[in-house]
Amino acid sequence: MSQGVAPSSELSSVQLTTLRDLLATYCGVYLDGSRHETLRSAVRRRATQRGMQVVVYADALTSEAERPELHVLAELLLNHETVFFRHRQHMTALGRTIIPELHRRLPPEVPIRIWSAGCATGEEAYSIAITALETLGNPPTRPLEILGSDLSATALARARAGRYRGRTLGNLSESQRRLFFRPFGSDGLEVNEHLRRWVRFEQRNLLEPFPTEFQGMQIIFCQNVTIYFQIETCRTLMQHFYEMMAEGGTLFLGFSETLWNIFNRFRWREVDGTYVYQKDRALPLPPPRCPAPLPSPSFSTRPEQVVRPNPNSTRTTNDVVAQGRGLIDAGKSEAALDVIENAPLGGPQVPQILALSAHAHANRGDLDLAAAEAHRALELDPLTTEAYLLIGxxxxxxxxxxxxxxxxxxxxxxxPNAAQISFHLAECYRHVGRIDAARREYRNTIQKLAGQPPERLIDGVAVGWLAETCQRYLTILGGRDDKKG
Incomplete structure (x- = not known):
């Protein structure tokens, strides 16, 4: 069949489910129902490019011989958008505390080994290298090995090229731009050789066995990767990280990638105002053999503070939930994320905090991350109201x-008392023609809003406007009959 033949049919629900599960088994990313249209679109695109009908292409992917094509489809579906110093607090903790601790503890000839797992286009791996060189000196006072890995060959090609422009550079300071980059084009920056020499990149699937040279990593970054995995897949990956990590090693996860009720072998630690996971040292290490001093006092360390989730300390997380909810209602999603992402993700409030984070991300337009966080909240607690609302x-x-x-x-x-739930239900009922049900929920919304100040905001919308909108639709729908109930 010639190139460019348009697909003549669509995926059945069975084929869609088969492909979803096939991709989850291959790369871990689970495409829930809210991303099925994204999957359909990617399949249509690849089928057209290969000159195949959609259903024929989808069936072919189940063959082991088509594994390279499954990889191509996975690349179309993975999100590689990132920026330098995306999680600034994590980089601060790395430079101020984690690297200096390792430098004091390890013999001078032992390298500090750091892995950016799921490094996308390389910004995280280079950010780690910049932080390490700012801490240890340039060149560093001890051996340093930084590895970036990703499933995507396309993303890794961009990482190796090291050329960036636009939004991704926004968090770099002027001194970092000057010391670690050179101009590229009219508005871009290219990683210079002083930085590039400390980072290497490899194509790796996190669901496949790790090579032996990965054994003994002291620091692992795996951020905004496992939130798209199902819990069992995440648990398996954490077990593999734990087994190959050096004793006393540190794991950096994205904020919403809590291990609460998922994997409990890492201990939870607060460092410089953020939270990391550590692998306890089973046996005391030999005393360090006079490591070289750090070259700069710009990063000061502080005594270790170990924090474990305390089931009796719900007041703090309750305050976070209340404050985050209030900011979301006021339409201040960025401020809400600042509050939410400083909360310890341990204890029974975790699902609610994840759902609030999902709501804030949805308000910012990041629907994929929002859906993943909401589904994770429901996996941890199927009674998380906010998550159902957000997914709806x-x-x-x-x-x-x-x-x-x-x-x-x-x-x-x-x-049953939430006005915004009734309002959104009324809107959905109206759009599908369930007019009686829509009228009922518009009336319920007005009733639930009664007595509230009209200027009060709910998810950024004034109570007065909500009530007026409900009344207007009740007037419009008043003379119609609903045959569907």
């Missing part, structure tokens, strides 16, 4: 009203 809203935005209604009805069951 995502489905509504994607013009999938049946799925939206299903999740919103679950949210209403869990919280």
């Amino acid at each position: 809203l995502i489905y509504a935005r994607q013009d999938q009203p049946a799925q939206a209604i299903s999740h919103l009805e679950r949210a209403r069951y869990l919280d």
Whole structure:
């Protein structure tokens, strides 16, 4: 069949589920229902490029011989967007505390080994290298090995090229730009040789066995990767990280990638205002053999502080939930994320905090991360009302009203007094022609809003506007009959 033949049919629900599970088994990323249209679009694109009908292409992917093509499809679906110093607090903790501790503890000839797992286009690996060189000196006072790995060959090619422009450079200081980069084009920067020499990149699938040379890593970054995995896949990966990490090693995860009720072998530690996971040292290490002093006092260390989730300390997390909820209602999603992401993700409030983070990310337009966080919240606690509401809203935005209604009805069951749930349900019912149900929920919304100040904000919308909108639709819908119930 010639190139450019348009696909003549669509995926069946069975084929869609088979492909979803096949991709999850291959690379870990689980495409929930809110991302099925993304999967359909990627399949249509590749089928057209290969001159195949969609259904023929999808069936072919189940063959082991088509594993390279499955990899190509996975690359289309993975998000490689990142920036330098994306998690500034983690880099601060790395430079101020984690690297200096290793430098004092390890014999002088032992390298500090750091792995950026899921490094995408390389910004994280280079940020780690910049932090290490700012801490240890340039050149460093001890051996240094930094590895970046990713599933995507395309992303790794960009990482090796080391050429960046635009938003990704926004967190770099002027001195970092001057010391570690050179101009590229009219508005870009290219990693210079002083930085490039400390970082190497490899193509790796995190679901496949790690090579023996990965054994003994002292620091692992794996951020905004496992939130797209199902819990069992995440648990398996954490076990592999634990087994290959050096005793006393440190694991940096993204904020929403809590290990609470998922994997408990790493201990939880607060460092410089952020949270990391550490592998306890089973046996005392030999005393260090006079490591060279750090070259600069710009990073000061502080005594180690170990924090474990305390089931009796719910007041602090309750305050975080209340403050985050208030900021989201006020339409201040960025401020809400600042509050939420400083909360310790341990204890029974974790699902609610994840759901609030999902809501804030959805308000910013990051629907993939929002859906992943909301689904993780429900995996940890299937009674998380905010997560059902958020997933329902995502489905509504994607013009999938049946799925939206299903999740919103679950949210209403869990919280029958929430006005915003009734309002969004009314909107979905109206769009699918369930007029009686829409009228009922518009009336319920007005009733639940009664007595609240009209200027009060709920998810950035004034109570007065919500009530007026409900009344207007009740007037518009007043003379119609609903045959669907």
